[in-house]
Amino acid sequence: MSVRKSKRMKVIIEYKGSIVEAERDERGLYSCPICNKYLFYSPSDLMHHIVSHAKGIIKHVRPAPRRH
Numbered sequence: 889m890s891v892r893k894s895k896r897m898k899v900i901i902e903y904k905g906s907i908v909e910a911e912r913d914e915r916g917l918y919s920c921p922i923c924n925k926y927l928f929y930s931p932s933d934l935m936h937h938i939v940s941h942a943k944g945i946i947k948h949v950r951p952a953p954r955r956h
């Protein structure tokens with residue numbers, strides 16, 4: 889028995905006018921190119937996840953509202 893590293897291949901996903909370069913593993917699951925933690929069964933699931941990253945970034949960058 890031998891342990892084999894899963895082979896990953898780069899794929900280009902086009903979704904609603906956005907192009908994202910992601911990785912796909914042997915089972916055909918897409919991995920998030922931003923956090924690399926999650927696997928998705930479909931490109932649209934991956935894109936929704938990436939959009940949630942983008943929203944988080946936007947929230948973070950936006951300056952805190954001033955009271956005065």
Ligand SMILES: [Zn+2]
Pocket residue numbers: 920921922923924925926937938941
């Ligand atoms: Zn992610």
